[in-house]
Amino acid sequence: MLETDKIFAGSIPENYDRYMVPLIFEPYAADLARRAASLSPDTVLEIAAGTGAVTRILAPKLSADATYTVTDLNQPMLDYAASRQPPDSRIRWRQADALALPFENAAFDLVCCQFGVMFFPDRMSGYREARRVLKPGGHFLFNVWDRIEENIFAHDVTNALAEMFPDDPPRFLARTPHGYHDIALIRRDLEEAGFSHMTIETRAEQSRAPSPRLPAVAYCQGTLLRTEIEARDAEKLDAAIEHAASAIAARHGSGEVAAKIQAHVIMAVA
Numbered sequence: 050m051l052e053t054d055k056i057f058a059g060s061i062p063e064n065y066d067r068y069m070v071p072l073i074f075e076p077y078a079a080d081l082a083r084r085a086a087s088l089s090p091d092t093v094l095e096i097a098a099g100t101g102a103v104t105r106i107l108a109p110k111l112s113a114d115a116t117y118t119v120t121d122l123n124q125p126m127l128d129y130a131a132s133r134q135p136p137d138s139r140i141r142w143r144q145a146d147a148l149a150l151p152f153e154n155a156a157f158d159l160v161c162c163q164f165g166v167m168f169f170p171d172r173m174s175g176y177r178e179a180r181r182v183l184k185p186g187g188h189f190l191f192n193v194w195d196r197i198e199e200n201i202f203a204h205d206v207t208n209a210l211a212e213m214f215p216d217d218p219p220r221f222l223a224r225t226p227h228g229y230h231d232i233a234l235i236r237r238d239l240e241e242a243g244f245s246h247m248t249i250e251t252r253a254e255q256s257r258a259p260s261p262r263l264p265a266v267a268y269c270q271g272t273l274l275r276t277e278i279e280a281r282d283a284e285k286l287d288a289a290i291e292h293a294a295s296a297i298a299a300r301h302g303s304g305e306v307a308a309k310i311q312a313h314v315i316m317a318v319a
């Protein structure tokens with residue numbers, strides 16, 4: 050991944066939450082929250098929480114005396130999450146780099162992370178930090194996207210942009226969010242970080258949108274693909290969206306559209 054692949058700021062938090070979260074994150078947030086709550090944790094740490102897609106679903110499921118520490122590297126993402134969360138004295142918001150967590154050893158029963166580990170420049174440091182702050186026997190619960198070919202709209206948008214910028218195609222989606230999907234590698238990395246009892250489930254869902262334009266806007270404006278498009282030609286963002294929308298319409302129709310998304314859901318014990 051590139052250094053810029055982790056800067057979620059400017060208009061990204063709002064566009065991310067408005068377009069991307071309903072398009073692809075909500076079904077997996079419901080799944081992760083259900084799994085997290087079934088462990089009945091008293092002390093929960095969420096890392097790379099973004100605009101709070103998981104937080105909003107998990108908080109109401111935790112017990113009244115639980116504490117829920119919600120963190121992200123980028124303060125603008127966390128500010129957006131906090132602005133959408135009803136008042137809740139159990140939640141502590143804190144800016145934190147998952148690679149250097151500002152918490153004591155063995156402080157949490159559960160560390161959860163939705164679609165965040167792909168953004169860690171040094172994944173092993175992130176895994177070791179998650180293990181360090183977990184109590185022995187505590188759980189690390191997270192998910193990662195499967196390969197881009199299993200995530201149809203992301204693949205369509207990436208292919209459309211490659212037609213538009215043939216000499217230097219914007220590859221953010223393939224490189225980073227869809228760049229860490231090898232189950233054997235994930236298992237090896239977790240083992241090396243000291244985790245055991247790994248379970249990995251591959252889960253398909255449907256991504257739905259009222260029109261082909263919405264996934265095009267979501268990926269081109271609500272992700273760091275925007276930064277990549279504008280770096281190639283600051284004037285071409287709208288044209289890129291229209292080109293991606295036409296490609297999606299050609300493949301999926303001009304009305305409501307739906308296509309497969311797929312992710313791996315991982316649980317490991319510290």
Ligand SMILES: C[S@@+](CC[C@H](N)C(=O)[O-])C[C@H]1O[C@@H](n2cnc3c(N)ncnc32)[C@H](O)[C@@H]1O
Binds near residue numbers: 097123162
């Ligand atoms: C695809 S978003 C996922 C956000 C959220 N979990 C969700 O499901 O919508 C990835 C998040 O990882 C965060 N991130 C990137 N690098 C990070 C790091 N080193 N430590 C903590 N968070 C990081 C970004 O700020 C961003 O909010």
